[in-house]
Amino acid sequence: MDPSYPTPDHLLGSPFLRSSIPRRSRLLHLHDPNSRLLLLHDYASRELNAFLWLSLFLLTSLLLRQLLRVFRLWIHARLIPGPPSPSFFGHSHLLRHRNLPDVLASLHDKYGSVVKLWLGPAQLLVSIKDRELVRDMLFKAEDKVPHVGRAFQLAFGRSSLFMTSFHEVRKRRELLAAELNHRMRGGSDLVPDQVMGSIMEKIRLRSAKGSIRCKTLSHHMAFSLMGSLVFGESFSGWLHATEYEDTLMSITNDFIFWASFTVTPFWKSGFWRYQHLCKKLKWLTTDMIHQCGASYEQLRDADWKRSNDSGNIYGSLGSAHGIMAGELLFEDAKRHLFPSEAPCANVMGVMFHGCLLTGGLICNMLARLAAEPEVQDQIYEEIVMARNNSSEDGSSSIDKIPLLVATIYESARLLPAWPLLQRSSVYNNFLLKSGEVIPARAVLVAPLNLIHSDDPSWGDDGSVFNPYRFLSSTSNESEHLKGPKENCEKKPSYILRDPNYTEAFFPFGYGTRACVGQKIVIRGVAALFSSLLEQYKIKLRQGPEANVKASEYLTWELLPSLEIVFTERNN
Numbered sequence: 344m345d346p347s348y349p350t351p352d353h354l355l356g357s358p359f360l361r362s363s364i365p366r367r368s369r370l371l372h373l374h375d376p377n378s379r380l381l382l383l384h385d386y387a388s389r390e391l392n393a394f395l396w397l398s399l400f401l402l403t404s405l406l407l408r409q410l411l412r413v414f415r416l417w418i419h420a421r422l423i424p425g426p427p428s429p430s431f432f433g434h435s436h437l438l439r440h441r442n443l444p445d446v447l448a449s450l451h452d453k454y455g456s457v458v459k460l461w462l463g464p465a466q467l468l469v470s471i472k473d474r475e476l477v478r479d480m481l482f483k484a485e486d487k488v489p490h491v492g493r494a495f496q497l498a499f500g501r502s503s504l505f506m507t508s509f510h511e512v513r514k515r516r517e518l519l520a521a522e523l524n525h526r527m528r529g530g531s532d533l534v535p536d537q538v539m540g541s542i543m544e545k546i547r548l549r550s551a552k553g554s555i556r557c558k559t560l561s562h563h564m565a566f567s568l569m570g571s572l573v574f575g576e577s578f579s580g581w582l583h584a585t586e587y588e589d590t591l592m593s594i595t596n597d598f599i600f601w602a603s604f605t606v607t608p609f610w611k612s613g614f615w616r617y618q619h620l621c622k623k624l625k626w627l628t629t630d631m632i633h634q635c636g637a638s639y640e641q642l643r644d645a646d647w648k649r650s651n652d653s654g655n656i657y658g659s660l661g662s663a664h665g666i667m668a669g670e671l672l673f674e675d676a677k678r679h680l681f682p683s684e685a686p687c688a689n690v691m692g693v694m695f696h697g698c699l700l701t702g703g704l705i706c707n708m709l710a711r712l713a714a715e716p717e718v719q720d721q722i723y724e725e726i727v728m729a730r731n732n733s734s735e736d737g738s739s740s741i742d743k744i745p746l747l748v749a750t751i752y753e754s755a756r757l758l759p760a761w762p763l764l765q766r767s768s769v770y771n772n773f774l775l776k777s778g779e780v781i782p783a784r785a786v787l788v789a790p791l792n793l794i795h796s797d798d799p800s801w802g803d804d805g806s807v808f809n810p811y812r813f814l815s816s817t818s819n820e821s822e823h824l825k826g827p828k829e830n831c832e833k834k835p836s837y838i839l840r841d842p843n844y845t846e847a848f849f850p851f852g853y854g855t856r857a858c859v860g861q862k863i864v865i866r867g868v869a870a871l872f873s874s875l876l877e878q879y880k881i882k883l884r885q886g887p888e889a890n891v892k893a894s895e896y897l898t899w900e901l902l903p904s905l906e907i908v909f910t911e912r913n914n
């Protein structure tokens with residue numbers, strides 16, 4: 344054969360080696376050490392070539408797959424209305440200058456209730472504004488946006504509650520929901536007297552000095568509520584409670600920032616400071632869990648001795664234990680069910696999520712009530728009446744304070760603590776009721792600021808604060824009350840309507856991944872405000888804020904800086 348003729352060996356090696364080992368090397372004598380070396384060299388270079396070809400093949404197929412994915416995304420997204428992508432980087436530059444809810448508001452005005460926005464060549468955002476379509480989307484898109492799952496994992500480790508994939512969290516969600524229901528059915532107070540006492544004491548001390556910053560107080564109230572809910576009564580006497588609160592709040596500030604890097608930024612010192620905070624939180628959580636476990640054991644033993652009833656531990660212990668006691672009880676089952684879960688990740692995740700969002704809701708409530716003294720007075724009357732009646736029939740329930748609960752709903756409607764619901768369907772495309780195919784991995788958002796005020800279900804006054812919209816009078820249930828004045832004379836009893844099933848009301852999400860803490864948090868916040876309003880009137884601090892209309896300052900930007908004043912009712 345002509346040695347210059349390209350053999351398969353030449354083809355195999357040519358792109359990577361300057362010259363392949365000539366075939367004559369094989370003909371050399373095997374006993375000759377030089378020829379053996381050449382043979383070995385020949386063998387090694389063939390192996391290397393094969394490896395490089397394989398890598399090239401894998402890399403190309405990977406790139407082709409990505410290209411196919413982007414191509415499919417483009418094909419499906421083509422039919423969704425929205426502005427065309429101005430460049431390779433989509434509209435991401437737009438979001439550097441304007442905030443996303445504002446951009447979405449103008450896009451919905453122009454393109455209708457389903458709108459697409461390209462954030463990059465393979466990053467599609469689909470925003471949905473119509474109530475029925477939002478419900479449809481929240482049922483069909485069962486996964487969280489990967490970015491959120493990543494933020495939780497980076498801060499607290501792998502949890503089985505806040506992961507991206509629905510299948511990974513389903514079992515744990517069900518267990519937590521069952522524990523929370525059990526806690527509510529227990530019938531005991533959600534906010535133990537000790538916890539309520541420490542909040543009141545804080546308010547009393549701060550009031551003596553003047554005004555209180557709304558945000559600081561609401562975070563403290565949320566933290567106390569969540570602490571007693573998760574860890575039980577022993578939480579309020581815990582030495583490190585203040586340290587825990589500060590650490591949790593510091594993590595909140597950077598939570599999303601560090602997860603927004605595609606490659607974890609190990610080279611940044613700020614990242615290591617953040618990791619240090621997360622480690623500290625873990626250490627503190629472990630300490631509290633041990634304490635909570637020990638006090639739970641004591642309580643359980645005492646309870647067993649008293650009642651000799653081992654069948655119903657939860658009900659008899661009441662609010663003394665938190666939902667952690669359930670976790671401790673089911674530790675074996677938990678390990679068996681969730682082997683890959685990082686220790687304490689769920690507890691930290693629930694504390695973080697609960698404190699952050701409950702704090703937002705409480706802050707919003709304080710500001711609304713301070714701006715609406717008439718509503719505040721009516722709630723006071725309701726609370727006093729409920730207190731008197733409860734001493735008669737021995738029961739206490741949020742059914743007896745419907746205006747207070749309606750105020751919670753209305754505050755959450757107008758300024759939801761989680762204003763942009765985000766979902767995704769990681770593996771499958773799905774069909775919206777309106778006919779659009781939503782491609783897998785698209786980021787789906789429901790802008791609650793638009794949905795909660797624009798939807799026809801709220802009528803003409805959708806953007807006005809009116810808690811009476813959630814109440815019907817017992818005389819005529821279909822008639823929704825309009826405002827405080829018309830109730831002054833007749834003082835009817837109200838029935839609270841649950842807006843979750845009929846109206847465009849999603850402050851706690853909806854569907855397969857809706858918040859499992861909704862009911863308990865509403866009861867807890869109602870209990871907090873019921874004690875607070877019974878003793879104090881809430882007012883805005885005298886100054887420029889006091890003259891501004893509630894609708895003007897109640898926005899996310901201004902709410903945190905608001906200062907409020909508490910005056911005792913009997914003064």
Ligand code: HEM
Pocket residue numbers: 481487504505506512516519523693696697700701702704760761764765766850851852853854855856857858859860861864
């Ligand atoms: C005012 C307080 C709270 C608000 C506004 C709130 C709101 C939300 C929202 C909007 C979601 C996402 C729902 C969705 O995507 O459809 C969510 C998820 C969740 N919430 Fe809450 N939440 C609050 C308090 C709590 C509390 C106190 C707990 C637990 C005790 C809790 C447990 C959860 C869990 C476990 C999830 C994740 C569900 C999942 O990803 O599968 N939440 N919450």
